[in-house]
Amino acid sequence: MSAVSRRGKIRGDEGRRDKYSVLLPTYNERENLPLIVWLLVKYFGESGYDYEIIIIDDGSPDGTLEVAQQLQRIYSSDKILLRPREKKLGLGTAYIHGMQHASGNFIIIMDADLSHHPKFIPEFISKQKEGDFDVVSGTRYLGDGGVYGWDLKRKLISRGANFLSQVLLRPGASDLTGSFRLYKKEVLQKLVEHCVSKGYVFQMEMIVRARQFKYTIGEVPISFVDRVYGESKLGGNEIVSFLKGLLTLFATT
Amino acid sequence: MTKLAEWLLSLSFLGGVWVTLTFGLLGVALPRACWEVVWPLPIYLLVVFGCYSLATVGYRVATFNDCEEAARELQAQIQEARGDLTRRGLRF
Numbered sequence: 113m114s115a116v117s118r119r120g121k122i123r124g125d126e127g128r129r130d131k132y133s134v135l136l137p138t139y140n141e142r143e144n145l146p147l148i149v150w151l152l153v154k155y156f157g158e159s160g161y162d163y164e165i166i167i168i169d170d171g172s173p174d175g176t177l178e179v180a181q182q183l184q185r186i187y188s189s190d191k192i193l194l195r196p197r198e199k200k201l202g203l204g205t206a207y208i209h210g211m212q213h214a215s216g217n218f219i220i221i222m223d224a225d226l227s228h229h230p231k232f233i234p235e236f237i238s239k240q241k242e243g244d245f246d247v248v249s250g251t252r253y254l255g256d257g258g259v260y261g262w263d264l265k266r267k268l269i270s271r272g273a274n275f276l277s278q279v280l281l282r283p284g285a286s287d288l289t290g291s292f293r294l295y296k297k298e299v300l301q302k303l304v305e306h307c308v309s310k311g312y313v314f315q316m317e318m319i320v321r322a323r324q325f326k327y328t329i330g331e332v333p334i335s336f337v338d339r340v341y342g343e344s345k346l347g348g349n350e351i352v353s354f355l356k357g358l359l360t361l362f363a364t365t
Numbered sequence: 366m367t368k369l370a371e372w373l374l375s376l377s378f379l380g381g382v383w384v385t386l387t388f389g390l391l392g393v394a395l396p397r398a399c400w401e402v403v404w405p406l407p408i409y410l411l412v413v414f415g416c417y418s419l420a421t422v423g424y425r426v427a428t429f430n431d432c433e434e435a436a437r438e439l440q441a442q443i444q445e446a447r448g449d450l451t452r453r454g455l456r457f
Binding site: 142143146147150151179182183186226229253256257258259260261262264267268270271272275279280281282335336337361362363364365 | 367368369418421422425426429430431432433435436439442443446447449450453454455456457
């Protein structure tokens with residue numbers, strides 16, 4: 113698709129009111145899901161934007177779906193949509209699956225484990241409007257952004273990996289592996305179609321492909337509070353698969 | 366062009382210039398003083414880039430914000446959310 117026709121389509125959308133569909137892929141998030149939904153409802157309510165929350169649960173054995181159904185009864189099925197799947201199938205297909213039923217013209221993706229705080233969403237939205245950005249990405253590495261609950265080793269790996277990726281890929285965005293982002297719906301659709309990576313690298317590929325397709329990217333500093341419940345992992349395996357993914361992107365984009 | 370191709374292209378261009386100057390190809394003969402600077406240049410640049418990388422990463426690790434306040438705010442909101450949701454009949 114050329115830049116011209118894409119612009120045209122965006123203009124055509126301006127007549128209708130903006131709506132934001134939040135995609136929440138979950139796996140064993142029974143503890144966190146009610147809390148993240150409560151926070152989303154709170155901040156969307158305060159800011160007055162039109163929204164819906166789409167929960168894509170991949171057959172969690174801990175009863176995440178059951179708690180999601182309770183939330184749907186509390187907040188109505190207009191606001192909370194359930195799109196469960198039988199078993200764990202990658203993140204990319206979760207986005208496709210969730211988007212099929214999304215009625216918003218913007219899609220917000222975030223983690224359901226409370227490491228991404230919904231208070232930043234109104235900032236994402238105003239940043240998007242400011243420059244008519246195709247993608248707005250949360251960043252831990254700029255301005256007031258940061259992390260909580262990381263030791264020195266974790267910070268060193270994160271900064272080192274980020275520096276290496278910046279040198280090799282020059283992606284025009286400071287946080288490549290973050291997964292708290294806002295997309296125009298058709299932009300996310302196109303990106304997901306073209307992204308093949310898994311895990312951390314998937315988020316990186318999304319932003320690198322965005323640059324490749326000449327989409328514009330805005331950034332909002334976010335604080336990343338590491339998993340309050342459950343465990344966060346970053347072992348040798350993650351690092352090896354990250355490097356493999358990085359080199360694959362280096363050679364193919 | 367992929368990033369890999371861009372790197373290979375730039376490196377082979379710079380490498381070509383360096384080889385030409387160092388080995389006096391194409392009839393280019395540098396004055397002795399210049400030549401002494403040019404031939405070890407790749408090593409110098411590598412060392413400079415290494416130092417730059419270490420300094421940058423070190424500085425960024427040292428200045429990585431710790432969001433204590435955000436963590437406290439979240440904990441307080443979690444308590445509030447639990448209370449409110451329990452009142453609305455949610456069974457955790």
